[in-house]
Amino acid sequence: MWCLKLLLPLLLIVNDVSSQWNVWVPRDISAMTNTCVVIPCTFMYPSGIRPYRGVHGIWYYGQPYPQLFPPVVFKTRTDVVHESYKGRTKMLGDLQQRNCTLLINSLGPEHSGRYYFRADLGGANIYTFPDFAELKVLEQPNIDVPEEIVSDESLTLTCYAPDNCPDMSPEIEWMYTDYLPDPEFSSDYQEEGNTVVLSRTLVFTPRPAHNGQLLGCRIYYPNTTLVYERLVSLDIKYAPRSVWVNVSSEVMEGSSVTLHCEVDSNPPPRISWRFGAQELLWDTASNLSLTVDDMTPAEEGVYTCVGDNGYGTMNTSLYLAVKYPPREPVVNDTLTVLEGASLMLHCSTQGSPPPTLTWLKDGELVGTITADELSVLEIESITPQGDGQYRCLAENEHGRASSSLNITVEYAPVLLDESKCTVVREGVQCVCIATGNPEPTIEFYLPDLNVTINETEGRYNFYTHTDGQTSTGMIKLREKGERASNDGPAVNVHCSISNIYGRESVLLELQQEKKYLMAVIVGTIGGVAVIAFIIAAVRYVGHNNKKENGFPRQDVVLENPALYYSAVKKDKQNLRKKVGEDGDFQPAGSLAGMERQELNYAALELSGPREGLSGRGDDGSSYAEIKAK
Structure with missing residues (x-):
């Protein structure tokens, strides 16, 4: 009865073509393994043909040409069929009524393929119809999955179960849906081409977290042990939702550093590393590493990783700091200024971290210590004491450097x-x-x-x-x-x-001059003794001369000793050897060996006291200056 209901529309369709060989079968039909399937079939033959001994029919598998000996699925004249169909097939239609519907039981995967019907009206009236019904024997349900599943867009999944076996009706349910946000389910019964399909639809909005999750569809037949399941992994497309990079870091000048970037997206993005507006490296992958060798301060700055997969773009940046010792400071040129001028000495350098700047003058600290890359030393109304070398010393934890300048202060003379x-x-x-x-x-x-x-x-x-x-x-x-x-x-x-x-x-x-006064005192005492010795020597010589010449002895009176002293200028060196050039007393020594004429002249200048030149010593003794000219 089920098959007749299916064939009624077909009989109406072929009324106008009763004069031709024709057949109608479903082009595609499906069934689950170990179940059965009914292949609806209606055929027509020319009206002028009268069947001889009734209408017979044959079902072939694979191809319609008997001369190629295709497997026989069913034959009305005999029960000789292919081994794989023995006991499995049955003609449900009445061939006399042009109904060739076929039942196949206990289906297996090997029964999938094309089925052709051949009408035998007796004699030469035998015709194999080229149209075929293609049977698909399923081992698991069909799930209709869209080619593209996009995150945050509503998704509809449909699971299908063929219902072409009269004695068995399937049931469908979705599995592993507990984690889905607000899933919605609905069922439908579809008849298409005299085949029946039961469907169960699931609707929900996927999120990036659902990518790779499993969903399952189960088909089961009540009152049987037949259960069929299929699992699908959700391939959810989503824009980059996270871009992970190294944390901002510090590296020493001249060293190497590797920057890592990982992007979470589906499909994998095009990852690029950028430094400012410059693209340094790119690849289509889920991660990308950038290595920078021999770092310089010019390469310090913001490095950005950009991920773009066509569904969206995302980026994350890090700051890479390059540490280095201070560079040689730049200071003013050497200056020559006038006393009283005001100056501003500039010292600028670069270093990382920023160095401390110290001003030193001739090695001594001046001004304040500045923790910056610029220091200004202000000198108001410079004095001559400001003349000298000024050095700016830059220091940080990685080293030091310095530069200097000289300041020359010009000023009026000072006594x-x-x-x-x-x-x-x-x-x-x-x-x-x-x-x-x-x-x-x-x-x-x-x-x-x-x-x-x-x-x-x-x-x-x-x-x-x-x-x-x-x-x-x-x-x-x-x-x-x-x-x-x-x-x-x-x-x-x-x-x-x-x-x-x-x-x-x-x-x-x-x-x-104290030294001179002491010399005068000592020299005077020694001089008096020498003069006394000279006078005694002169008297002695004069006495002897007088005695030798027969003259009576008498003393020599020097009324003006200065005149005599001045007369012996030419021999003052001899006297200095006795008295001393610096006025200090020296012993005269013995005069026994002196020739007589050397003692014939001597003079003593005894002038009046002069301030600073004569007087009394600290002990009350008198002193006078002796001068040899």
Whole structure:
């Protein structure tokens, strides 16, 4: 009855073609293994043919040509069929009514294929229809899965079970759906081409987390042990949802570093490493590593990994810091400035981490220590003491570097306290010491004599010396008129110092030289003894001469010893050997070997006391200066 209902529409279709050989069978039909299948079939033959001894039919498997001996599935004249169909086939249709419907039981996978029907009306009226029904014997359910499943877009999956076996009706259920968000189920019964298919539909919205998850469809037949299952793995396409890279890191200059990137997406993305706008490396994969050798500070910065798989783009960045010691600082050029000027010394460098900058002057700390790549040292109203070498020292944990500059301070000359006139044995010695930049020029001026003493004036013993920014000038006033008196120097001495920034003239103060005074005291005591010895020797010689010449002996009275002393200038060196050039007393020694004429002259200058030159010693003894000319 089930088959007749299926064939009624077909009989109506072929009424208009009753004069032709024709057959109708479903092109595709399916069944589960170990179940049965009914292949609906209706055929037509020309109306002018009268079947001889009734209508017979044959079902072939694989091909329609008997001469090629295809397997016989069913034959009405005999029960001789192919071994694989013995006891499995049965003609359900009435061939006299042009119904060739076939039943096949206990299907196996080997029964899948094409089935052809051959009508036998007797005699030469035998015809094999070229149309065929293709049977698919299924071992598991069919699941309709879309070619592309996209995350966050509604997905419909349908599981199909053929229902072409009259004695068995299937049931369908979905498995492993507990993890799905809000799944929806629905069932449908479809008839198409006189075949029946039962379906069960699942609808849900997949997420990236569902990629690779399993879903299952189960077909079972109640009151039997037949169960069929199929599992599918969800291939869910989704844009990159995470891009993992190294954390920001620090590397030393000259070292190598490897940056890793992993992207979670489906399908695998095109991964690229970028430094700024520059693409360094790319590949289509789920991960990509970038190695940078011999790092330089120029390669410090933001590195970005970009993942793009056509469904979306995502990126993650890291900062790669390159550590290195400070570079040689850049400082001002060497400067020459005028006293009182204000300066700003700049020191700039680069280093990672940022270095500390320290200013040193001649090795001593000046200013403050700055933790930056720029330091400015401000000097307000610079003084001559600001002259020297300034060094900027840059330091960080990886090393140090420094640069220096020299500052030369120019200023007007300044007379130092050491400048003075001093009474010495030879007379008066005047020293003038001044500092300035450029070094000062020194002159002496004697206003009482209206005389300027410098290197061009040769009458006086003039000496000058320059040591850096310090100039020293010295004169010795030897002439008698230039000697000191009790009231001060006979001639006033002015020191004149000058350079391009100024000029100054100062009257030098007269001071006693302690060393000279001690020499006078000691020399005086020794001198008195020598003079006494000389007088005694002269008297002795005179006495002897008188005695030898027959003259009576008498003493020599020196009314003006200075005249005699001045007469022996030419032999003063002999006397100095006895008295001492620096005024210190030396023993005269024996005069026994002296020739007579060497003792014929001697003089003693006994002038009145002079301030700073004669007087009493600390012990009350008298002293006087002895001078040999």
